[in-house]
Amino acid sequence: MLRDSIKAAQISAMKAGDKPRLAAVRLILAKIKDRDIELRTAKDVPDDDALVIDILQKMVKQRRESIQLFDEGGRPERAAEEKAELEVIEEFLPAQMSEEETKAAIETIKTETGASGMKDMGKVMAELKARHGTQLDMGKASGWVKQALA
Structure with a gap:
């Protein structure tokens, strides 16, 4: 399951002392936790992997928009941070169709x-x-x- 691989990535980032990667993985896990809380009262709960993929796709879209805005606003350091987060998030997405x-x-x-x-x-x-x-x-x-x- 995708959720398990994200949790494993968090543990490996902690052990490696990779703070930027750890922060990005924690962001993903926080978004997943938020969605879990939202779905507690829902009648139909989607498949777990589909739920996680949906969250990741939304996060990718947000990061791409932020990168564009930071580049336009003359904030290359913030754009670089967003790009680093984007790379970590995209690692967990299934291969995209060409x-x-x-x-x-x-x-x-x-x-x-x-x-x-x-x-x-x-x-x-x-x-x-x-x-x-x-x-x-x-x-x-x-x-x-x-x-x-x-």
Whole structure:
């Protein structure tokens, strides 16, 4: 399980004395704990690995946005900190699909669902997320789906 590998990474970072890595792993574990607390009252609890992957994907998106803003704001030292955290977070994500693989999956879904125009975008996006949600950045995939349906 992904949660166990993150906890193991925390222990190894503690033993190695790698403070930046330890801080990033602790951030991940804190986000997971927050989500666990939110889900205590939920009726449907998602699969544990899917939950952790969702959290990691959101953290990656936040880090990328922060890096861009820090670079634009002339704060390279803060951008470097965010990049270091981003690298640690991405270690735990499953291998991401390439652009070509994603476009091929979109075409497959498009033909299977009979999607022909922008009115079918929601249907294609829902199927894409159901099949490959953990393996791709849905923000980028959205643009590719628009291209395919245009």
